[in-house]
Amino acid sequence: xxxxxxxxxxxxxxxxxxxxxxxxxxxxxxxxxxxxxxxxxxxxxxxxxxxxxxxxxxxxxxxxxxxxxxxxxxxxxxxxxxxxxxxxxxxxxxxxxxxxxxxxxxxxxxxxxxxxxxxxxxxxxxxxxxxxxxxxxxxxxxxxxxxxxxxxxxxxxxxxxxxxxxxxxxxxxxxxxxxxxxxxxxxxxxxxxxxxxxxxxxxxxxxxxxxxxxxxxxxxxxxxxxxxxxxxxxxxxxx
Numbered sequence: 001x002x003x004x005x006x007x008x009x010x011x012x013x014x015x016x017x018x019x020x021x022x023x024x025x026x027x028x029x030x031x032x033x034x035x036x037x038x039x040x041x042x043x044x045x046x047x048x049x050x051x052x053x054x055x056x057x058x059x060x061x062x063x064x065x066x067x068x069x070x071x072x073x074x075x076x077x078x079x080x081x082x083x084x085x086x087x088x089x090x091x092x093x094x095x096x097x098x099x100x101x102x103x104x105x106x107x108x109x110x111x112x113x114x115x116x117x118x119x120x121x122x123x124x125x126x127x128x129x130x131x132x133x134x135x136x137x138x139x140x141x142x143x144x145x146x147x148x149x150x151x152x153x154x155x156x157x158x159x160x161x162x163x164x165x166x167x168x169x170x171x172x173x174x175x176x177x178x179x180x181x182x183x184x185x186x187x188x189x190x191x192x193x194x195x196x197x198x199x200x201x202x203x204x205x206x207x208x209x210x211x212x213x214x215x216x217x218x219x220x221x222x223x224x225x226x227x228x229x230x231x232x233x234x235x236x237x238x239x
Contacts, residue, residue: 037064038080042087048159050097058159062186063193065114069121070130070190081118085110099158101150113145130194132187139183140176156182 041064048057068080089110092100100106121135128134143154151158157175159182 034064034068034080035083038068038084039087041065042084043091045088045155045159046091046095046097049092049099049155050095055160058156058182059185060189061159062156062183063190065118066121066135066187066190067194069118069125069135070194072122073126074119074122077122078115078119080115082111082115084118085112085114099151106149109146109149113142117142130187130191132184132191135187136180136184140180143176143179154179 041061044057045061048054048061065081065084069077072080086107089100089102089107091097093102100110117138121138124134124138125131139156143156146155153160153175156179160178
């Protein structure tokens with residue numbers, strides 16, 4: 001008689017199932033928030049390009065894109081860059097911004113070029129860290145690649161209208177340097193805001209030399225203080 005095949009059924013506790021569901025729900029919420037931020041950033045850039053009075057928006061419109069580069073792997077970051085570029089094209093067409101040629105070539109260019117830039121930026125970030133300088137330097141390539149779209153001052157410099165940055169910086173260095181400065185400020189803001197958020201969520205104790213470092217959340221503070229009090233209580237001498 002042939003041997004019987006036995007199958008073992010692993011039953012996971014309800015707490016693990018609930019934890020898995022909560023983690024999946026949290027991931028979906030983060031993804032939706034990322035998509036919404038990318039759409040908002042593209043819309044604000046379209047408004048900034050079409051309205052010179054909103055030149056100041058150009059200094060924050062790349063925040064969602066650089067955040068995606070900072071926290072995502074190359075493929076998701078590339079998709080985020082493509083979504084941002086396609087959304088910029090759609091928003092420009094909807095609000096009647098004639099600075100970007102409403103053609104299929106413009107749509108393809110605005111989708112592929114920022115997508116490739118974001119993927120390469122995420123790849124570089126995972127090897128050398130998030131560098132605002134390198135990302136701003138790489139954005140110059142994006143400006144050159146988008147020149148066939150007909151933007152007179154490029155993409156980021158066009159957000160400044162006839163503002164101070166374009167008059168002072170662009171007068172002796174051209175719109176490429178303006179784009180570099182705007183991209184650098186956006187990436188630097190992402191770096192600063194990320195550090196502030198991490199410092200607030202996960203404060204750290206400063207240990208003495210040779211002591212083991214302990215990280216704790218604010219919710220762990222009462223129990224940690226209680227452990228310190230118990231450790232400080234006198235004990236009976238050993239027998």
